[in-house]
Each structure stands twice: as structure tokens, then as C-alpha cells.
Amino acid sequence: MAASTFxxxxxxxxxxxxxxxxxxxxxxxxxxxxxxxxxxAGAVVSGLVDARxxxxxxxxxxxxxxxxxxxxxxxxxxxxxxxxRAFTGSGAPGELVDTLRREWMDGxxxxxxxxxxxxxxxxxxxxxTAGRIRTHVQDTSSLPTTSTDLSIDDPEFTGGMDL
Numbered sequence: 001m002a003a004s005t006f007x008x009x010x011x012x013x014x015x016x017x018x019x020x021x022x023x024x025x026x027x028x029x030x031x032x033x034x035x036x037x038x039x040x041a042g043a044v045v046s047g048l049v050d051a052r053x054x055x056x057x058x059x060x061x062x063x064x065x066x067x068x069x070x071x072x073x074x075x076x077x078x079x080x081x082x083x084x085r086a087f088t089g090s091g092a093p094g095e096l097v098d099t100l101r102r103e104w105m106d107g108x109x110x111x112x113x114x115x116x117x118x119x120x121x122x123x124x125x126x127x128x129t130a131g132r133i134r135t136h137v138q139d140t141s142s143l144p145t146t147s148t149d150l151s152i153d154d155p156e157f158t159g160g161m162d163l
Contacts, residue, residue, distance in 0.1 A: 004049075004056040005042035006072035008079060010034045017080040017100075029086040034079070037086075041078030045071050048111040054124050067124035074107040 010023045010031055023031040046056035049071060059068045081100040110116040118125070 002057070003039065003043035003046035004059065004071070005038050006045065006056075006059065006068060006075050007061070008038050008042065008072060008075045010038065013038065013076060013079055013083065016076060018083070029083060033086070034083060037082045038075070038079040041082070042075045044078060044108070045075045045111070048108065048117075049121065049124075052111070052117055052121065054121060059124055064121075064124040067121040070107075070120045074104070074111070077103045077107065 013034065014021060014023060021027070023029075023034045025031060029037065049056040049059070049067075054067075056071070059071060061068050077100055081097065081104050084094070084097045084100055110120050
């Protein structure tokens, strides 16, 4: 399965991060190298999303806009970091590279954190219950047969209740 780049392209990278620079066959880095850099950044983000039990390739701007745009921005920043390093050289950080590095590292940290990652990808988990099972079958069958077989039920706890 190919890693998702979440819609990040060289044109998007140029318009959002490097508006005064044009990627071409003769630029440094070249447009081909920029494509490879985007793919690598997308692979990192896709891997972290997939590790959370989601399919990174299934995320889109219509169905899961929160998750999709978070992943798109993180992929964009990761790619921009490597492109900026190519501009300045790995040994000469500069303010842009430092800013991109911080955002990239913070985004990766958020995806790795159990709670923060769930918040960043909340709409990819489905309903508002975000992965918690709250429905159950009301009759003795193993599968619901009608919509009345399902209900949303929060447990009620009272004082002195043995758990």
C-alpha cells in the first residue's frame, strides 16, 4: 500500500510555504527531488496514522476534514523542512528551518500521544463516541435485526453500588 501524501504537491508546498520560489528541473532542489521529499514526509505521517488503527489513504477533506487537514499540514511542514534544509544546507539552520522543525516535531509528538493524537484525528474515528462501543443488542440474537434492537445506553451509577 502506498503512503498517502494527503494532497500535498510541489505546487501546494510552493504556494503555502515558499511563495517566491519556483520548483523546476533546474531549481535546487529539483521538482523531482521535491516530489520524493513529499513522499517521504507523507510516509512518516501515514505510518503514524496507520499505527493508530486508521487507514491514512482513506482520509479525505470531505469525510474527515479535521484529520485530513492536520495530516496535510504535518506532511507539508515535514516536506518544507527538508526542502528548506536543501536551500540553506543542513549545517546552516536559519529561522525558517527552526520554525519548521519545531512544528514538525510537535506534530509528530501529537500523533504519537494517545490522547492528543485522538483529538487530532477525531473525525476519522467515526461517531462522536470516537471509537468507544456504546450500542448493544437488546434481544437475545447475536445481530440486530431492526433499528429498535440498538440503543445508546450510558451506565448509571448510584452511591453504595458494588462494582
